[in-house]
Amino acid sequence: MLTVEALSSxxxxxxxxxxxxxxxxxxxxxxxxGSNGAGKTTLLRAxxxxxxxxxxxxxxxxxxxxxxxxxxxxxxxxSQSPEGRQVFxxxxxxxxxxxxxxxxxxxxRQARLDHVYGLFPVLAERRRTPAMSLSGGQQQMLAxxxxxxxxxxLLLLDxxxxxxxxxxxxxxxxxxxSLRTEGITTLLVEQNAxxxxxxxxxxxVLETGHITMEGTGAALLDDPKVRAAYLxx
Amino acid sequence: xxxxxxxxxxGLTVGAIYALIAxxxxxxxxxxxVINFAQGDFVMIGGMGxxxxxxxxxxxxxxxxxxxxxxVLVGLLLHRLAIEPARGASPVTLIMITIGASIFIKxxxxxxxxxxxxxxxxxxxDTPIPVGGATILPQSLWVMGTAxxxxxxxxxxxxxxxxxxxxxxxxxxxxAAKLVGINVALVLALAFGLSAAMGALAGVVATPITLTxxxxxxxxxxxxxxxxxxxxxxxxxxxxxxxxLIGLIETFTAGYLSSTYKDAVAFLMILxxxxxxxxxxxxxxxxERV
Numbered sequence: 001m002l003t004v005e006a007l008s009s010x011x012x013x014x015x016x017x018x019x020x021x022x023x024x025x026x027x028x029x030x031x032x033x034g035s036n037g038a039g040k041t042t043l044l045r046a047x048x049x050x051x052x053x054x055x056x057x058x059x060x061x062x063x064x065x066x067x068x069x070x071x072x073x074x075x076x077x078x079s080q081s082p083e084g085r086q087v088f089x090x091x092x093x094x095x096x097x098x099x100x101x102x103x104x105x106x107x108x109r110q111a112r113l114d115h116v117y118g119l120f121p122v123l124a125e126r127r128r129t130p131a132m133s134l135s136g137g138q139q140q141m142l143a144x145x146x147x148x149x150x151x152x153x154l155l156l157l158d159x160x161x162x163x164x165x166x167x168x169x170x171x172x173x174x175x176x177x178s179l180r181t182e183g184i185t186t187l188l189v190e191q192n193a194x195x196x197x198x199x200x201x202x203x204x205v206l207e208t209g210h211i212t213m214e215g216t217g218a219a220l221l222d223d224p225k226v227r228a229a230y231l232x233x
Numbered sequence: 234x235x236x237x238x239x240x241x242x243x244g245l246t247v248g249a250i251y252a253l254i255a256x257x258x259x260x261x262x263x264x265x266x267v268i269n270f271a272q273g274d275f276v277m278i279g280g281m282g283x284x285x286x287x288x289x290x291x292x293x294x295x296x297x298x299x300x301x302x303x304x305v306l307v308g309l310l311l312h313r314l315a316i317e318p319a320r321g322a323s324p325v326t327l328i329m330i331t332i333g334a335s336i337f338i339k340x341x342x343x344x345x346x347x348x349x350x351x352x353x354x355x356x357x358x359d360t361p362i363p364v365g366g367a368t369i370l371p372q373s374l375w376v377m378g379t380a381x382x383x384x385x386x387x388x389x390x391x392x393x394x395x396x397x398x399x400x401x402x403x404x405x406x407x408x409a410a411k412l413v414g415i416n417v418a419l420v421l422a423l424a425f426g427l428s429a430a431m432g433a434l435a436g437v438v439a440t441p442i443t444l445t446x447x448x449x450x451x452x453x454x455x456x457x458x459x460x461x462x463x464x465x466x467x468x469x470x471x472x473x474x475x476x477x478l479i480g481l482i483e484t485f486t487a488g489y490l491s492s493t494y495k496d497a498v499a500f501l502m503i504l505x506x507x508x509x510x511x512x513x514x515x516x517x518x519x520x521e522r523v
Contacts, residue, residue: 074414
């Protein structure tokens with residue numbers, strides 16, 4: 001479904017991604033793990049089109065999209081929940097969610113809204129309040145819910161568990177697993193590597209801008225180097 | 234008392250014009266962080282355009298419509314040719330670009346139109362309407378009515394349509410706006426077009442009172458900017474309140490002190506706001522919760 005080939009990107013002179021290649025197949029959950037500053041967020045932003053690319057290709061369902069405007073990528077079915085509570089602060093929770101469906105005003109919008117409220121009941125309770133009045137964890141839920149409102153084929157989740165209570169982390173990762181049964185493919189970026197690899201079919205390890213390891217989720221979980229570097233074992 | 238009322242009426246009339254210009258500032262600033270110093274020139278294009286089209290034989294409504302459309306085109310071109318290519322430039326650079334654009338618009342207007350002052354006949358005659366011992370000109374009602382209608386229309390657009398909310402979303406968080414699929418470039422163009430339309434309409438209804446000339450935009454820009462600053466840059470309610478306040482203070486100064494100081498009031502207000510309350514009356518942009 002998604003093929004990234006030798007993708008490079010930089011902030012000024014600093015190379016953030018060096019010839020990164022990876023693949024996400026339809027129906028998979030793929031985890032991207034790595035330490036802070038390894039380039040995980042840069043990669044997701046490049047896939048969404050909000051981070052300029054220096055070289056390489058991004059293919060989505062066979063179509064080259066690396067030069068496509070961000071909003072057209074959303075139309076193609078790529079939706080991202082960005083890192084760090086990027087909500088529309090002054091707008092209400094419900095408006096935030098409805099804007100998530102900006103490019104998909106179809107008959108199923110209400111059903112998706114109900115689905116998101118089912119996933120995160122706290123959002124339903126406070127649907128009229130401005131998003132900036134939510135706690136950090138609730139804003140994170142809102143960002144994920146907003147990404148789901150686009151009815152994506154490929155969901156990019158950047159640090160969905162950041163700032164969430166452990167119980168909520170389990171809940172969100174369980175939600176990701178259940179999304180697969182609805183036909184949503186997920187590329188998951190996580191610092192919480194053990195939790196991410198546990199639910200992932202396959203995983204990639206990103207270090208200082210390039211992929212250093214790849215394998216099935218289980219294999220990476222058992223790998224001594226991964227265990228030492230990212231799982232603290 | 235009747236003198237007070239008289240001054241208040243004319244203050245609210247000019248204030249309504251300033252409010253529309255300040256709203257134009259607000260709309261563009263929120264969507265793009267640009268402070269558009271060509272805002273007052275849209276007022277001029279609306280007024281001068283209507284004057285010359287009427288002189289060419291068109292009826293007022295047709296002439297006004299064409300003039301407003303022309304202003305919108307200028308606004309869109311300003312965005313497309315001057316602002317968009319400088320995407321990512323510093324705010325100071327962008328401000329200088331808009332000042333340059335303003336000078337350019339004045340230069341071209343001087344050639345297309347002329348260097349004379351022009352006026353339009355009042356839309357509904359010149360017979361003053363007595364109100365509580367004072368009088369109000371029918372044209373003042375046109376100005377205030379137009380301003381009110383535009384403010385309400387803008388509010389309904391922003392709060393009750395999906396595209397309007399996309400404008401608010403872009404103002405709140407541009408990255409997230411792109412990620413949900415909002416075409417941010419289109420939203421910015423929309424902001425410039427709407428601001429131009431509001432300014433031009435203000436120019437059409439104000440010209441019978443204020444007169445117009447190719448270079449009248451500068452003063453409108455500065456008054457509107459003062460109003461937006463006073464209200465709190467970026468806050469639409471602040472823009473309207475700031476506009477009305479600047480209009481009132483200006484008229485009362487002219488009435489009770491001397492009309493010599495009339496134009497100084499707006500600049501004094503800019504200084505006062507910058508020194509003592511840089512966030513304005515309705516301090517916009519609350520600090521994000523961490």
